[in-house]
Structure formats: structure tokens, C-alpha cells
Amino acid sequence: MDCSVIQPDLFAYHFATLDEEARARVDEHLLGCQKCLRAYLGIKRHMELGVGLPGRPSEAARLRLREAVADAFRPSLGARLGRWLRRPIPLYQGLATAAVVLLLASITPLLLRRPSPSALPGGERVDTSRSHPASLAIY
């Protein structure tokens, strides 16, 4: 089929408004004709790029929008805390936390135990029966 017959149909082909028979005709022609295929791809690219132009909002605009969304949908303190408590904990982190807790649990009684007032190193005992603190006899 002649290119001059196919090419006017390329717009309809791109927008899928051709009937089935016409579409099949264009499909078949494009498979064998580099010139028309290049024309079709060029038109397609131009139309799509022409709409999606260079082509993105600026980075400043993106950050402004992101901040606005963050402000609008910031979760409540309760929701954030709940989410933190429900988060999955890695195994190594759990084991390390358990080890620290056990260590603290075992040394805390030692730290809190006060030495007995009647005992000195070496087994000597302090006589606390006298009331005057200056006249403590050691025996």
C-alpha cells in the first residue's frame, strides 16, 4: 500500500480511532516501511513530549508541596508512639537489649547494697556502743 495513503491515517492510528480493518492495514504497512514507521514514531514522540514538556516542576516546588503534605497529614503523637512500639525489632537488637537488661538486673542489687556499719576491712569491728563519735574504740 502506498505511503501517501497510509501517512494521513497515522494520527487516527495513534489515537486509536481507526476501524479494525484500517488499523490492520496500517499495522501491516508499518512492519515493512521504515519511512512511515519513522514518521509515525516521530509524530507520536512529538505529541507525547509536546504535552509532557521539559517537563517536571522545579525541585523547590516539589519540596514546598512535600512540606505542605507533611504538615497536613502529620500523625498524632499517640499514633507515632503506637507505630514505634509496634515496629518489628531485628533479632540482634532484641538479643542485645535483653543482655543489657539482664546485666543491669544482676548488678543493681550489688550497687544498691550498702556496707554494714559494724564491719571494716580485715574483720575489725567498730564499737558503736559509745555515744560520742570521737571516742570510738577499735578492738
Add this chain to the structure above:
Amino acid sequence: MESDEALYVRVKQGDLRAFDELYARYEGPLFGFLLSQLGNRADAEDVFHESFLGALKTREVTFERGGGFRTWLYRIARNLTSNRLRSERRGVRAVARLPSGDHAPPAEEALVERELFRALDDAIARLSPALAEVYRLRCSGLSYEEIADVLETPLGTVKSRMNQMVSLLREEMRPWTAR
């Protein structure tokens, strides 16, 4: 890949990573649509910002079928665009053009191609607002059903406008395509 609707729900729960994902999907096509409708970046950025935020902040919307968020977003964008254009009393839609030399086939072919695309841009600029809108939404990747949703018109009307637009382009471009 998570659907737009699932990401929408997560954004409303404060998940900014979901917002980043959703934004990445639409920054190109939606911004391109707005830029082609409004003709300048500043306006397009403003309307993009308002559309996205408006779509997210609307009280719980139920999306009945796939593609629901997309049409919702485009509908808001289109309404905001119409309001802005009406308030600025613009009579002519500016069709932004590709920078020349964007793609590089051989010299003579490049010249012919450039003239073809210039003629195409002129033909699109001469379309009526209703047909131009359908053209731009279709080029943004929306299906006919989605376009009908965005424009809040029957599907038949959209198809009829598409056919009309294609016929006009075909006639306008005949001198270029029948060589």
C-alpha cells in the same frame, strides 16, 4: 507495584515515602498537561501544587474502580486550570513547543521533520478549546473512559470529539503527510 489508591491511603496516614512515590508517577504527565494548557511554568507549578494537595486533602474519597485516583486528580487539575484561565481572560491557549534540535536525524530529514512538527503544533493551536483539551488529556496517557470521567461528559461525547480532532488534524496535515 502498589496502586495509586493504596498510596493515597498511606499518604493520608502521614507516610511521606508514599507521597514521593505518587508524586514521581504524576510529575511528568500532569505537569506536562498543565504546562500545555496554561503556557507558562509558574502557573503550571502553582496549579500542580493546588491540584495535588487538593486531591490529597479532600475528605475520604472512595475509588470504585482502578484508575480512580488518576481521574480524580486530573479532574481537579482541569477545574483549577479552567478557573485560572477564566480569571486571567486568556483567549488563546499557548502551545509550548519542543526546543529545536531535540532529536537529530540526518540534516535534510531533520529539516523536513522540523517543518512537519511546526505545522503540527500550529494545527493543534488552532483546535477549539474542547478538542485541544481532549487532545492533551489523551497525550497525557488517559484512556477514553478516564477522559470522560475527568471532563464529566459521556464517553460517547469524548469519542466524538476525538474523531473530530483526528479528522481536523488529518486535513491540516495532509500536505505534509501525503509526500
